[in-house]
Every structure is written in C-alpha cells, then in structure tokens.
Amino acid sequence: MARKFYTVLILPDASSQIRRFHIAKPLFSAISVTAGLIFVAFLFLIYQAVGHTGHMLELRQLRATANGQTDLLQKFERLENQMTQLREFDLRLRTAAGLEVKDAERAIVGVGGADTLSSRALMVAAVAHQGVAGDSSETIRPDNLGGELDRLSREMNDRNKSFQGLIGSLEAKRSLLASTPTIWPVKGWLTAGFGQRRSPFTGQRQMHEGVDIANTVGTPVIAPADGIVRYTGPLGGFGDVVSVDHGHKISTFYAHLQQHKVSQGQRVRRGDVLGLVGTTGRVTGPHLHYEIQVNEVSVDPTKYVIDQETVKYLGNGDSAE
Known part of the structure; x- marks a missing residue:
C-alpha cells in the first residue's frame, strides 16, 4: 500500500540529528495550491498597481494639457478683444482724419475664422477646471486653435501696416498744417x-x-x-x-x-x-x-x-x- 504522506528531512548542521516531518499528501497539495494562488494574486496586484500608476500619470498629463489649452484660449480671448478695439480705433482715426475707410472695412470683413470661438472659450475653461467631459462638437481642438492664432497673427500684421499708413497720412497732414500760414505775421x-x-x-x-x-x-x-x-x-x-x-x-x-x-x-x-x-x-x-x-x-x-x-x-x- 502506497504511503499517504511525504517525509521532510531537516539537518540543521553536521553535528545535529536529522529531524523528520511527515506531511500528508492532501495537506501538501492544499498548501501548494494556496501558495500558487497567493503568488498569482501578488502578481495581479503588482499589475494593477503599475496600471493605476500609468493611469494617474496619463490623467496628470491630460490635466496639464487641458490647463495649457485653457490658458491659450483665455489669452486668445484677450487678444481677440484687443484686436476688436484696434479695428474700431483704426476706423475712428481714419474717419477723423478724413481718410478712406473702405479699405479698413474690407480688411475687417475679409478675415476668416470661427465666429463663435471667443464665446466658447469660457465654457471650455469651465469644463477643464471642473473635470467634466463636454460635448466634442462644442470644444475647440488644438488644431483649430492653431489656425485661429495664425489668422489673428496675419490680421495683426495687416493692422500694423494699416497703422503705418495711417501714421504716414497723419504725419503728412500735420506737416501740411504746420506749413500753412494760418496766423498774421504782425499785428x-x-x-x-x-x-x-x-x-x-x-x-x-x-x-x-x-x-x-x-x-x-x-x-x-x-x-x-x-x-x-x-x-x-x-x-x-x-x-x-x-x-x-x-x-x-x-x-x-x-x-x-x-x-x-x-x-x-x-x-x-x-x-x-x-x-x-x-x-x-x-x-x-x-x-x-x-x-x-x-x-x-x-x-x-x-x-x-x-x-x-x-x-x-x-x-x-x-x-x-
């Protein structure tokens, strides 16, 4: 009849007596299965921890990107407001100086871009700060923002040329006024x-x-x-x-x-x-x-x-x- 247990021999050192332990085969099998399960569970926990850490890093990167885009949108909003003021200032100066204003009006009408971008900026900023996922159709993609910034840059260059021309015209008018004999030379x-x-x-x-x-x-x-x-x-x-x-x-x-x-x-x-x-x-x-x-x-x-x-x-x- 086969033995139903395992014998374990332990020799602490050369001068010590051999110690024998008998472990029943069913118990040994149970201990082996339990150790295997514990090892698998440990590996699973390590995998979960690594995955969680990766997700946390990705989340932080997404938050940093969202914050960066929010800052860009806010800066663009300010630039857009300043550009609107420059358009009005250019138009007023040309009107006051008696200069042609049709070109300035065409410059304003001729620029392209999303006409709802400025109104969306605050909404996107609020969504980013609150961590709420908004509708993708209502958010501004980075490529759209880059295009708007390029458009704004081109308009700033055009506006700068317009102001240079306006300054030249006003300087010519100032020179003409200073050169016009408008007072009596003697009483x-x-x-x-x-x-x-x-x-x-x-x-x-x-x-x-x-x-x-x-x-x-x-x-x-x-x-x-x-x-x-x-x-x-x-x-x-x-x-x-x-x-x-x-x-x-x-x-x-x-x-x-x-x-x-x-x-x-x-x-x-x-x-x-x-x-x-x-x-x-x-x-x-x-x-x-x-x-x-x-x-x-x-x-x-x-x-x-x-x-x-x-x-x-x-x-x-x-x-x-």
Whole structure:
C-alpha cells in the first residue's frame, strides 16, 4: 500500500540529528495550491498597481494639457478683444482724419475664422477646471486653435501696416498744417488789401499781390508757419525782404523790413521772429507788405488766416489808396 504522506528531512548542521516531518499528501497539495494562488494574486496586484500608476500619470498629463489649452484660449480671448478695439480705433482715426475707410472695412470683413470661438472659450475653461467631459462638437481642438492664432497673427500684421499708413497720412497732414500760414505775421491795421488797387505813387490801378499791415517801426514780424528761409536782403522797391519756403508749394514774402532777424537757409518755426517792421524801399509809411504764394501764384492771405482779430481793417476792409 502506497504511503499517504511525504517525509521532510531537516539537518540543521553536521553535528545535529536529522529531524523528520511527515506531511500528508492532501495537506501538501492544499498548501501548494494556496501558495500558487497567493503568488498569482501578488502578481495581479503588482499589475494593477503599475496600471493605476500609468493611469494617474496619463490623467496628470491630460490635466496639464487641458490647463495649457485653457490658458491659450483665455489669452486668445484677450487678444481677440484687443484686436476688436484696434479695428474700431483704426476706423475712428481714419474717419477723423478724413481718410478712406473702405479699405479698413474690407480688411475687417475679409478675415476668416470661427465666429463663435471667443464665446466658447469660457465654457471650455469651465469644463477643464471642473473635470467634466463636454460635448466634442462644442470644444475647440488644438488644431483649430492653431489656425485661429495664425489668422489673428496675419490680421495683426495687416493692422500694423494699416497703422503705418495711417501714421504716414497723419504725419503728412500735420506737416501740411504746420506749413500753412494760418496766423498774421504782425499785428496792426490793414491799409491795403489783396487785388486791384490805385497806386499811391502813380495813381494808376494795378494788381497788389499781398496785403499791407501798418504798425510802428520795430514791431516784430513772426513766421506764420514752419519753413526754411530762402532769401534775405534788399530787393529793389521792396526794400529789405525775407522769403520763406514752407513746403507743399507754399511760400511767404515779407517786404519793407527795418531789419531781418534770420539768415538764408535757416529753419524757422511758427512764431519765430523774422524781422522788424520798417520803412525800407518804396513806402509812404512804416508797414509790412505780406504775400502768400501757392505754386508761385499770389493768393489772398486773408483766406488762410484763422485769427482775424489780430489785424484790424480800415473801413470795410477794402484796399486803401
């Protein structure tokens, strides 16, 4: 009859007696099965722990990505709002400056992109922070956001070019305004206006290409606009004169000066002293002969002056003989 148990021999050391243990075969089988199950369970737990760790890392990465996309969406929202303000500012400036606004309007209408992106940004941010999975049709994919950022970048470049052109136009207008003689060069009385008049020397009617403003000798004569002095010195019957080129084909001429205070080639600003009222040349009394030429053609200076009260008219303002 076969044995129903296993014998286990244990020898602690060479001098010790051998110890024998008898283990029944059913018990040994049960212990073996139990150990196998414990080992399998241990392996399963290790697998689950590793898988859980991987899922945790993936979840953290997803959260970091969601937070990053949320930040990008919020930044895009701010940029979009700023761009809207720039569009309005560009349009207002062009309107105020009297410039063409159709191109600016076309630039606004011509840009593409998702017209609901800005309104979705806050919703996507809220979903990301709350950890709620939203409808994929209502979220912004990264590739869509990249396209919108590219579109916004292109519009910013176009807007920058528009502003550069606007600045150039405004600078030209500022230069034209600064070069336009809009103030009287001297205070006094208008003794002779622009146009046909009877000469006080010959009695014949002739063209008077400027205006005569009477005042005492030594009264300062100022530049009515920015410009460059082109000539100073004596000029026949005009006496001591100053000629100023203001650019934009505008120039001014000052005659019968007692003394000029500028030199040829000097740059002057509106309000700088050009000379002093005098009696040089062919005159009947101290006064300033003042002319404005546009495209080398004399025009009526009173059409350019803003402050009409600086010079008082004699009578009804007609040319005095």
